[in-house]
Amino acid sequence: MRPGIDRPLRIGTRQSPLAMVQAKMAAKAIISAQGWRNDQVELVPMIATGDKIQDRALADVGGKALWTKELDRALAEGEIDCAVHSMKDVETIRPDDFTIAAMLERADVHDRLIGAKTIKDLPEGAIVGTASPRRKAQLLRHRPDLDIRLIRGNVQTRLKKIADGEYNASILAAAGLDRLDMGDEGRKISTGLMLPAPSQGAIGIETLSDAQDVRRLLHAISHADTFRSVIAERTFLAELTADCHSPVAALARVRANDENTSEIELRAQILLPDGSESVSESIVFPVGDVKAAANLAGKMLGQASAELKAVFGR
Numbered sequence: 366m367r368p369g370i371d372r373p374l375r376i377g378t379r380q381s382p383l384a385m386v387q388a389k390m391a392a393k394a395i396i397s398a399q400g401w402r403n404d405q406v407e408l409v410p411m412i413a414t415g416d417k418i419q420d421r422a423l424a425d426v427g428g429k430a431l432w433t434k435e436l437d438r439a440l441a442e443g444e445i446d447c448a449v450h451s452m453k454d455v456e457t458i459r460p461d462d463f464t465i466a467a468m469l470e471r472a473d474v475h476d477r478l479i480g481a482k483t484i485k486d487l488p489e490g491a492i493v494g495t496a497s498p499r500r501k502a503q504l505l506r507h508r509p510d511l512d513i514r515l516i517r518g519n520v521q522t523r524l525k526k527i528a529d530g531e532y533n534a535s536i537l538a539a540a541g542l543d544r545l546d547m548g549d550e551g552r553k554i555s556t557g558l559m560l561p562a563p564s565q566g567a568i569g570i571e572t573l574s575d576a577q578d579v580r581r582l583l584h585a586i587s588h589a590d591t592f593r594s595v596i597a598e599r600t601f602l603a604e605l606t607a608d609c610h611s612p613v614a615a616l617a618r619v620r621a622n623d624e625n626t627s628e629i630e631l632r633a634q635i636l637l638p639d640g641s642e643s644v645s646e647s648i649v650f651p652v653g654d655v656k657a658a659a660n661l662a663g664k665m666l667g668q669a670s671a672e673l674k675a676v677f678g679r
């Protein structure tokens with residue numbers, strides 16, 4: 366049975382509005398690359414554990430696995446042929462029998478501030494809602510006076526909480542807002558002020574390592590520069606042994622150098638959770654130099670205080 370030919374290709378996704386849009390983007394890319402009819406693919410929406418928990422920071426409950434566990438099970442048991450993920454929510458270390466076979470071209474990597482024009486413009490002591498240790502630490506680094514409080518829920522819920530005055534402001538990924546047709550919401554925060562999370566803005570599609578036919582379908586739609594950049598960011602993250610408690614930012618991009626060969630620029634930041642210390646570095650290395658991103662992590666930890674090292678278990 367060839368998926369897509371003898372039966373529909375089953376694409377697993379979370380059920381949240383953002384996940385559904387992203388899965389449809391992946392489906393569309395496969396359909397157009399193969400010249401298929403719409404009914405040759407089928408979306409299989411599933412509820413992730415993380416979607417049911419709204420009152421605690423996910424980092425305190427079980428981290429990124431909350432987003433992938435149910436889809437992982439469905440993939441392993443053959444209920445779906447592939448799973449679409451926000452790469453930002455995918456653990457750095459994945460089961461060996463799974464392969465991230467494609468990434469769609471990365472969207473806007475920036476974070477957006479909702480509820481104020483700039484971080485500077487926020488009133489003294491303003492309440493900013495976020496569940497991200499990275500955004501919290503970065504905000505406090507610029508504005509130690511801010512009152513950072515936990516906010517959960519999907520994008521629509523968060524916007525409502527700000528409109529209702531429960532929070533003065535919040536920060537959301539531009540990619541998610543744009544994909545939900547809420548591109549007018551908020552103001553872009555520069556990457557110099559707020560470097561994004563590793564993998565932000567990237568959509569990945571995972572399948573079983575031995576599913577050669579599905580891997581071929583996915584390979585045909587993969588955006589090579591996005592793939593390389595995100596792998597560099599994830600290599601950096603893995604070397605830090607960071608988890609979702611850890612305030613870490615990383616952003617890579619592929620660019621051409623003077624000799625017209627491709628190189629990767631990787632910028633990264635690690636912080637203490639209260640923003641009182643941060644180490645920022647960047648490197649440029651040839652595409653294919655897989656060790657370089659890992660080396661950057663070692664170099665940055667070398668510059669960190671004992672307290673900051675301890676955040677990464679050193």
Ligand SMILES: NCc1[nH]cc(CCC(=O)O)c1CC(=O)O
Nearest residue numbers: 451453537538540541565566567
């Ligand atoms: N952690 C939740 C999450 N995972 C991916 C996105 C946005 C889409 C993306 O980064 O690709 C978001 C929401 C947010 O951070 O605002």
